[in-house]
Amino acid sequence: xxxxxxxxxxxxxxxxxxxxxxxxxxxxxxxxxxxxxxxxxxxxxxxxxxxxxxxxxxxxxxxxxxxxxxxxxxxxxxxxxxxxxxxxxxxxxxxxxxxxxxxxxxxxxxxxxxxxxxxxxxxxxxxxxxxxxxxxxxxxxxxxxxxxxxxxxxxxxxxxxxxxxxxxxxxxxxxxxxxxxxxxxxxxxxxxxxxxxxxxxxxxxxxxxxxxxxxxxxxxxxxxxxxxxxxxxxxxxxxxxxxxxxxxxxxxxxxxxxxxxxxxxxxxxxxxxxxxxxxxxxxxxxxxxxxxxxxxxxxxxxxxxxxxxxxxxxxxxxxxxxxxxxxxxxxxxxxxxxxxxxxxxxxxxxxxxxxxxxxxxxxxxxxxxxxxxxxxxxxxxxxxxxxxxxxxxxxxxxxxxxxxxxxxxxxxxxxxxxxxxxxxxxxxxxxxxxxxxxxxxxxxxxxxxxxxxxx
Ligand code: NAD
Numbered sequence: 001x002x003x004x005x006x007x008x009x010x011x012x013x014x015x016x017x018x019x020x021x022x023x024x025x026x027x028x029x030x031x032x033x034x035x036x037x038x039x040x041x042x043x044x045x046x047x048x049x050x051x052x053x054x055x056x057x058x059x060x061x062x063x064x065x066x067x068x069x070x071x072x073x074x075x076x077x078x079x080x081x082x083x084x085x086x087x088x089x090x091x092x093x094x095x096x097x098x099x100x101x102x103x104x105x106x107x108x109x110x111x112x113x114x115x116x117x118x119x120x121x122x123x124x125x126x127x128x129x130x131x132x133x134x135x136x137x138x139x140x141x142x143x144x145x146x147x148x149x150x151x152x153x154x155x156x157x158x159x160x161x162x163x164x165x166x167x168x169x170x171x172x173x174x175x176x177x178x179x180x181x182x183x184x185x186x187x188x189x190x191x192x193x194x195x196x197x198x199x200x201x202x203x204x205x206x207x208x209x210x211x212x213x214x215x216x217x218x219x220x221x222x223x224x225x226x227x228x229x230x231x232x233x234x235x236x237x238x239x240x241x242x243x244x245x246x247x248x249x250x251x252x253x254x255x256x257x258x259x260x261x262x263x264x265x266x267x268x269x270x271x272x273x274x275x276x277x278x279x280x281x282x283x284x285x286x287x288x289x290x291x292x293x294x295x296x297x298x299x300x301x302x303x304x305x306x307x308x309x310x311x312x313x314x315x316x317x318x319x320x321x322x323x324x325x326x327x328x329x330x331x332x333x334x335x336x337x338x339x340x341x342x343x344x345x346x347x348x349x350x351x352x353x354x355x356x357x358x359x360x361x362x363x364x365x366x367x368x369x370x371x372x373x374x375x376x377x378x379x380x381x382x383x384x385x386x387x388x389x390x391x392x393x394x395x396x397x398x399x400x401x402x403x404x405x406x407x408x409x410x411x412x413x414x415x416x417x418x419x420x421x422x423x424x425x426x427x428x429x430x431x432x433x434x435x436x437x438x439x440x441x442x443x444x445x446x447x448x449x450x451x452x453x454x455x
Contacts, residue, residue: 004077012083020064029073047335074109092276107137127207148184153214159333174210226298232262232450242450264430265302267330267339307348313455319353324394327405329363406431
C-alpha cells in the first residue's frame with residue numbers, strides 16, 4: 001500500500017519506518033527542513049534503539065522516503081497518517097494547531113478519496129474538527145473528493161518504540177458508521193493485517209471512544225505512578241520499604257507489577273500533557289476529574305522529592321557543594337528531555353548554589369538545550385552545570401551522587417571506586433536502583449524513595 005505520514009517525530013518516524021518494513025511504500029512529510037535534510041543524509045534526528053538501521057534498510061530498499069513537499073505528500077498516500085505534536089497549551093488543553101494545519105494541508109491538495117488517520121493523541125471530538133476542516137477546504141476549491149477520518153491512537157513507548165509498534169498489544173481503530181468510514185476501516189484492516197496473524201489485536205469502535213481510549217490508558221498509568229509515589233512518601237515517614245510493598249501487591253494478578261515503581265515523578269512528552277488535557281476536557285464539559293487532578297498535583301510535588309531530601313541533609317544553602325547527577329532523559333533508552341524530572345532537580349540544586357556534574361548515555365546534547373531554555377532568565381545558573389562523558393567523571397570529589405534516570409549502565413557500578421572518588425559516600429537514589437542493606441555494607445549513606453532511609 002502507499003502511505004503518507006505527516007510529522008517525523010518519535011511517533012511519525014517509527015510508524016513510517018515500521019510500515020515500510022512490512023512492505024508498504026511510505027513517504028514521510030515534515031515542515032522542518034533541517035529534520036528532512038538530516039533524514040535524507042541517512043541520519044536520524046532522535047535516539048531510538050534500532051531505528052537508524054531500520055530507516056537505512058528501508059530507504060535502501062526504495063520503500064521509504066522523506067520530503068518537505070506537502071502537495072507531494074498528499075498526492076502519494078491513499079492513507080494519510082497525521083503524527084504531529086499535540087503539546088499542552090497554557091490552560092492545560094491540547095494545542096491542536098499542528099494537527100489542524102496538517103488537516104488543512106491535506107484538504108487543500110487532495111483530489112481523490114483519502115483516509116485521514118489521527119495517530120497523534122488528540123482530544124475527544126478532534127476527528128469531527130478535522131473532518132470539518134477537510135470539508136471546508138474541499139468546498140473552497142469547488143472539487144469533489146471524499147474522505148474518512150479514522151482515529152488510530154499510538155501506544156508505543158519511547159525506548160522500545162519499534163518492538164511496541166511491531167508487536168502491539170492492541171490496535172485501536174475508531175471509524176464512523178458511514179460508507180466512507182467503512183471503506184476506510186477495510187483499508188486500515190488490510191494495512192494492519194500482518195499484526196493480526198497470531199490473534200486478532202484490532203479493537204474497532206467509534207471515533208470518540210478511540211480518542212478517549214488513548215487518554216484513559218495514559219491517565220490510568222499516571223495514576224498508578226502517583227499512587228505509588230504518595231505511598232512511598234508515607235513509607236519514608238513510617239519506616240517501611242515501598243519496594244517490599246510493591247512486590248507484595250504486584251503479585252496479586254488483579255494488580256500486577258507494571259507501573260508500580262516509586263520515583264521522582266513521571267515526565268516525558270505524554271503523561272503530563274495527556275493527564276492535563278483529559279482533566280481540561282472534563283472541566284469544559286462541566287465535570288471535574290478529581291482523581292486525575294490529584295494524580296497531577298501529586299506528580300508535581302514528587303518532582304521535587306530529591307531536592308527536598310538533599311535540603312533535609314544540608315539545609316537550603318548549597319554553595320561550595322558539588323553533586324554528581326546520573327540520568328537526564330525522562331526515562332532510559334531515549335534522548336527525550338520533555339518534562340524530564342532531572343530539569344527540576346538541576347534547577348533546585350543550582351538555585352541553591354550547588355554545582356552539578358551531570359551524565360547521561362545519550363541525552364546530554366538535548367539536556368544542554370533544555371537547560372538553556374529553562375535558565376533563559378538566569379543564564380548564570382547554566383555555568384553551574386557541567387556535562388561529563390563518563391559516570392565516574394561525575395562522582396569525582398562530589399558531595400553526593402543523585403540518580404534521576406534508571407539507565408542500565410547505572411545498575412551495577414563499581415561502588416568501591418565510587419566511594420574512593422567521592423568526598424562523602426552518599427547516594428540520593430531517585431529510582432531505587434540499589435538495595436539499602438547492600439549500600440550500607442558497601443559503606444554508603446543511601447537515601448531512596450520510600451525505603452525508610454534518611455541521610
Ligand atoms: P514530536 O514533537 O517529536 O514530532 C512532531 C513532528 O511533527 C515534528 O517533527 C514537527 O516538525 C512535525 N510537524 C509539525 N507540524 C507539522 C505539519 N503541519 N506538517 C508536517 N509536519 C509537522 O512529537 P511525537 O513525540 O512524535 O508525538 C506525536 C504525537 O503522538 C503526539 O500527539 C503525542 O502525544 C503522540 N504520542 C507520542 C508518543 C511518544 O512516546 N512520543 C507515544 C504515543 C503517542
